[in-house]
Amino acid sequence: MLKFLCLSVLVAAAHAIVCPPNACQMVRCAAVTAESCGGTIKTNGGFCGCCDACITELAEGEKCMSTLFLGVPSTTQCADGLFCDSKTSTCQRMNVKRDVATCADKLAAVNARLTAQPMLLGLEKPHCEVDGTYEGMQFAGSQAYCVTSDGSMISGYMVNRWETGDHMDCQCARDQYAYQQTGLIGKMFYCDKNGNYASVGCSGSVCYCQDKMGKQVGTSTVGIWEKDSMNC
Known part of the structure; x- marks a missing residue:
């Protein structure tokens, strides 16, 4: 019962925070200067966007769950090149680009090598969409992982090859990644470990x-x- 009450209070608080058009007329902002701020000054980054805020940048691996709650302006953010991973509640590095070529280009190159060396082992063919971009799921040895349409690996979504299920489309992982690139916070995604929507x-x-x-x-x-x- 106590957990239920606490959760209810948190949810209610998040939904109760509404900023009326004249909210800033009733707010007296404290001065935020480079000398007083140990982090980055974010213009209008305070409550209801009324005042400037001092934002502390978090390093890779540091806890960032507080940045995910709606309604409450955050005083921390992951440093450049990092994002707040909702699965671990820590700042993680942006996805690593797997290949600069299109999926169709890579597939053509792999097929050419296999034509020249039919017995070549360990060369994985990429899975491509009809438009030449990458499908959500790709293989690497015994692992299956999620990628964006341009082949960038999406961290946090890798399973054993035999655990891909009926169809591993990585749609949830892709949507979550696209949302994170906007710089917005608050929306939560419920994905299975294979990147599909739960x-x-x-x-x-x-x-x-x-x-x-x-x-x-x-x-x-x-x-x-x-x-x-x-x-x-």
Whole structure:
């Protein structure tokens, strides 16, 4: 019961924070200077965007979960080249580019090598879309992992080759990555370990069944504290 009450208070607080148009008229901003700020000064980065804020940059591996809550302006952010990984609540490096060529180019190069050396082992053919971009799932030896359409590896989504299931499309991992690149915070993604959308998703304090594109299925919902009770 105590956990339920605490969660309810947090959810309510997040949803209760609303900034009226005249909010800044009632706020007296404290001066934020380079001398007083040990981090980066973010213009209008304070509550309701009224005042400048001092933002502390976090290094790789440092905790960043506080930056994910809606409604409360954050005083920390991951440093350049890092993003807040919602799975580990730590700052992690941006995805590493696997290949600068298109998937179609790489596939053509691999096929050419295999034609010249049919017995060549260990050369993995990329999986390509009809437009020449990369499919969400790619293989490397015994591992399957998620990539963006240009072949950049998406960290945090790698499984054994035999664990890919009926279809590993990495759609959730891709959508989460695209959202992180916008620099926005607050939206949570519910992905399986293979990068697909999980069968249950949530928006704010409400959870529901979702399809492979992350869209709600049906009308049944439960509170986020009852998420594990859903049978989707």
